Amino acid sequence: MKFETPATTNPIDQLKVVGQPLDRVDGPLKTTGKAPYAYEQHEAAPNPAYGYVVGAAIGKGRISSMDLGQAKAAPGVLAIITAENAGKLDKGDHNTAKLLGGPEIQHYHQAIAVVVAETFEQARSAAQLVRVKYEAAKGSFDLASVKDSGKKPKEGFGGPPETAVGDFDKAFAAAPVQLDATYTTPDQSHAMIEPHATIAAWEGDKLTIWTSNQMVGWGVGDMAKTLGIQKENVRLISPFIGGGFGGKLFLRADALLAALGARAVKRPVKIALQRALMINNTTHRPATIQRIRLGATKDGQLSAIAHESWSGDLPGGEPETAVSQTRLLYAGANRLTAMRLAELDLPEGNAMRAPGEAPGMMALEIAVDEMAEKLGMDPVEFRILNDTQVDPEKPERPFSQRRLIECLRTGAEKFGWDKRNAKPGQTREGRWLMGMGVAAALRNNLVMKSAARVKLDKSGHITVETDMTDIGTGSYTVIAQTAAETLGVSLDKVTVRLGDSTFPVSCGSGGQWGGNSSSSGVYAACMKLRAAITLKTGLSATEAIFADGKVSAGGRSVSLAEAAGDKGLEVEDTMEYGDLDKKFQQSTFGAHYVEVAVDSFTGETRVRRMLAVCAAGRILNPKTARSQVIGAMTMGVGAALMEELKVDKKRGFFVNHDLASYEVPVHADIPHQEVIFLDETDPISSPLKAKGVGELGICGVGAAVANAIYNATGVRVRDYPITLDKLIDQLPAVA
Amino acid sequence: MAAAAMRSDVHAQTETAPAAVNPVTAPSLAKVSLKVNGKACDLELDTRTTLLDALREHLHLTGSKKGCDQGQCGACTVMVNGRRINSCLTLAVMQQGSEVTTIEGLGTPENMHPMQEAFVKCDGYQCGYCTSGQICSAVAVLGEIKEGIPSHVTEDLMKPPSWDSSEIRERMSGNLCRCGAYSNIMEAITQVAGGRA
Ligand code: FES
Ligand code: FES
DSSP: OEEOSOOOSOGGGGOSSTTSOOOOTTHHHHHTTOSOOTTOOTTTSOSOEEEEEEEOSSSSEEEEEEEOHHHHHSTTEEEEEETTTSOOOOOOTTOSSOSSOOSEEOSTTOEEEEEEESSHHHHHHHHTTOEEEEEEOOOOOOHHHHGGGOBOOOOBTTBOSEEEESOHHHHHHHOSEEEEEEEEEOOBOOOOSSOOEEEEEEETTEEEEEEOOSOHHHHHHHHHHHHTOOGGGEEEEOSOOSOOTTTTSSOOHHHHHHHHHHHHHTSOEEEEOOHHHHHHHSOBBOOEEEEEEEEEOTTSOEEEEEEEEEEEESTTOOOOOTTGGGGTSSOOSEEEEEEEEEEOOSSOBOOOSSTTHHHHHHHHHHHHHHHHHHHTOOHHHHHHHTOOSEETTEEEEEBSOOOHHHHHHHHHHHHTGGGOOSSTTOEEETTEEEEEEEEEEEEEOOOOOEEEEEEEOTTSOEEEEOSOOOSSSOHHHHHHHHHHHHHTOOGGGEEEEOSBTTSOOOOOSOTTTHHHHHHHHHHHHHHHHHHHHHHHHTOOTTTOEEETTEEEETTEEEEHHHHHTTTOEEEEEEEEEOSHHHHSBOEEEEEEEEEEEEETTTOOEEEEEEEEEEEOBBOSOHHHHHHHHHHHHHHHHHHHHTOOOOEETTTTEESOOSTTTSOOOOGGGOOOEEEEEOOOOOTTTOTTOBOOOTTGGGTTHHHHHHHHHHHHHSOOOOBSSOOGGGTGGGSOOOO | OOOOOOOOOOSOOBOSSOOSSOOOOOOOEEEEEEEETTEEEEEEEETTOBHHHIIIIISOOTTSOOSOSSSSSOTTEEEETTEEEEGGGSBGGGGTTOEEEOHHHHOBTTBOOHHHHHHHHHTOOSSOTTHHHHHHHHHHHHHHHHHTOOOTTOSOTTSOOOOSHHHHHHHHTTSOOTTOOHHHHHHHHHHHHGGGO
16 A cells, blocks of 8 residues: 555544553563563573673774683583684674674674573673783774764765755844854663563574564664575564664674574574673764754844754764754754764764654753743743744745644643743742753654555454564554454454564664554555455445444445455555655654752752643554653653763773663652643544654653753753752852 | 662673683582472572572573663562562572562463552553563562551651652662653552552
């Protein structure tokens, strides 16, 4: 099915199942410990050997020698794989650095060996006996000091490296009110709770991997490419994923090393990356330095907007596209954006939840708050005044839906924004300085090709198969809802099977496109099944009504079980898209409101209240969608207040590489969170009229927290995270 | 912000001098008897095997999760003799004769524990990987408050701890959820705690 014109009325609009706040279909499995994750395949892959990964102890340089003697002789050791004995390996299309390093070392904790042994304890013990000598080379590890060597990156996923409309310099110079400020965001880690984990097993020249991976298709392709084997010989199974956030988009060392280990020892090998290795071994969200210049008229109309961002990555890597949202969020005739990418020898930078917008809006939405203050305007009103209903770079191109103003207004009313004292540092509650902050949220809605297979069996039961993944987003549930709605059956008549490369290729989980795009693929397959059913039963396709497990037309009704017959029916289809995303700018919008209390003695910030108002098309399941948003809000609080990978600029690695020292929010940090979804459908996005929501929730949160801290204390911090040391010496005197 | 626990950076050491003797000898095995979810289990294990790996790799009870293997995330929380612990931080041999309750012992998909039901109803999870630990902790936390065990935020040590949300949040803070389901988890626990919370 091809989606080329805006959706009209279709079976999804019945909203009997879709749009309902249903419990997750995989809930009983997940809450009873019965959902099998990658490392938990005792039945499918019995009698495995265990792999333990050895990571490089230098940030850049070479291995001069490696002594495996003692390790090999240790009890239970079956094999040790290194670059020297692994055979020829290529590099996956989605990897920047090699997954198995040596003799050249590209980054700290790059895998250089895997020790495979009978038991986990033996593999771990023997891994400590691998003796390595290095020749360390001088590397580049400090973004601030190499920023000016940054080059214009290639155009990638996040847009062109430079954009310009009108004459920014002239307009900025002429603007009566100006802001020119620089903001920094640090390197951050996905820190998902399930480590990267894989079990690999070979049967002849065919490889099966049970792995934790968001993008089944990419994983198959990159495994085949890296090993130099046919794609057809790789099967990837990823039924449950213990968190990804972009960190599991790619083939990683656990998968490759398990495959190599299993080939060497001729039995299944299982590997989970050790927690202390994960942060430097895998990818992270790169740090940014961002300069924002805003020029406005005295009455608050923006006339000049510039956003420049610097980030770094390994040679061949990509920039953090922190300027993307600035091209779209506010009106203004003269604008420019630019990105520069410097070479760094730190571990590989890559996508983390809302890449680009998440750090970009952390900066932009503080700048907007600062500008509102300069203008003496309320920050909500300032944003509303500068709203645009068209792409500011191409005014002939409208947004498919844009209800930012309604998000801001609804939020202000629900949150009690009118109680905020515009003058900072004025509101006290005992020892606490109280403040409120707001930020807008924008994240683009991407639509991706996605396929599915749908089977109807003789009992009237539906099975959906697609290689889509559920990373906690609720894919199992919204796909089941889509199939149930389209085919007129109850939810318990639908089984959803995901995360297997033998199923039709889906869009995968990334870029907040998963829910809308994968369900649209399932919708396409279900519509094809409807056609097959009417054809077989001889019912009129145009009149047929699918409801209550039956299809009816012209006064005749046939149960789906009967229609299926003994052999059942099976169809497959793919949803593809025309150019509606070119003709219309498709984005999702929101407004974040945050109240904080800052300890007037210590500068410690506590988040007291949070509200997000989202306009993101039809919400397929308000319960799971709300969870996506509160989860993203929580990660946004982490980004604002605590998350920072500390760089050892001499030795070149992230020092705080575990869950005790890389701090993420815990229960005590997060208050009750409110989420409001505006009632919206977007027929330009897909037949489901839905959009993404999983990343919208993080966009702007960090700035809303920062702005609330400013309102509480009068201290403007432009370098994240806003830890107490950045506040304490500037806090108002304690009375 | 997670409580600090043990650190074990694992990377190849830069060799300075050759190791004097091979420090590794054949593994020592030991017999361990545990009562897991009411069932007697006799195991012979490498003495280095954690309780978590005994459950996951030897008894194939994979409901308890390994998030960090170093006491930092709480995904491995189980109850041992009625108290919750991080099962990655205890060796199986240290638990000779112990009664262990895991997520599998609380309920099954067909017959869920009220806390498991509340998690489903309140969507107190997303990816599900921290969930077993959250649920085991939550059940234990309500027991701890009932027994009058104080926490860091208990104001008056002479009085029973309260059932309010700050008490529960504090006690749950060793269980990280990177999906950020905290707000919903609190709702689930509060529901199970009933009128008291
Ligand atoms: S696995 Fe035990 S605390 Fe993380
Ligand atoms: S549900 Fe994913 S970490 Fe908690």
